[in-house]
């Protein structure tokens with residue numbers, strides 16, 4: 117395993133790419149309403165990236181080993197879709213929950229972030245799943261600092277999530293990110309304290325837990341498009357994603373912007389000194 121350490125120029129490049137990914141999600145937010153199709157959102161995202169931000173949509177044509185080229189400029193995962201949903205012509209409807217996951221490349225650096233969106237009024241259970249998943253991501257982020265191990269991060273996310281009665285998807289994880297979209301290390305959202313890689317200043321990686329209301333098991337989506345993943349029991353699934361930098365004393369969240377949802381109180385109260393944001 118070889119984990120890249122970013123120097124000052126790399127960190128600055130990652131800050132810019134990260135902020136742009138978050139600003140793209142800000143831009144898309146008002147469009148996520150009943151009646152809009154995920155293809156329409158994909159086109160809005162594509163045009164904003166290419167024409168306004170001058171970023172390259174990293175997902176478009178992305179083809180990891182064993183996959184066909186991904187055909188769109190973002191991923192849209194609705195309700196029981198876990199991840200990698202491909203935008204289509206089906207309108208969103210009141211009560212849906214949808215994850216929009218965007219990755220832009222700026223000056224060679226990748227910024228990767230996703231949020232959950234509530235389409236009109238949604239059920240109490242769906243809302244709670246989205247909130248708990250957001251907090252689970254932050255439970256992982258707030259522990260990032262030199263000397264901590266990836267197993268500590270996974271353990272924090274898993275124990276928090278399971279205490280709320282939800283389950284952590286095991287098959288997909290966060291990842292190192294930089295000049296490459298997916299670099300070492302793998303950032304598991306479950307684990308055991310004191311295990312796996314030790315964090316060092318200059319590492320950049322994502323934390324992006326996928327959390328299910330029901331069982332944790334997943335399967336390929338019925339579209340058989342080679343990408344879309346759904347919960348095996350068809351229960352709702354949620355995901356949030358930030359790109360983070362390990363600093364000398366803690367962490368910096370790179371994918372923040374004016375429209376980012378408020379950081380949970382348990383983060384700001386417990387580690388305020390570690391919270392360095394660039395919004």
Ligand code: MF3
Pocket residue numbers: 175176178179186190191200217218219228322324343357
């Ligand atoms: N953005 C996703 C992630 O968080 C990866 C999507 S790859 C795609 O890692 F090809 F499906 F777009």
Ligand code: CO
Pocket residue numbers: 217218219228229230357
């Ligand atoms: Co992503």
Ligand code: CO
Pocket residue numbers: 228290291322324357
């Ligand atoms: Co990612």
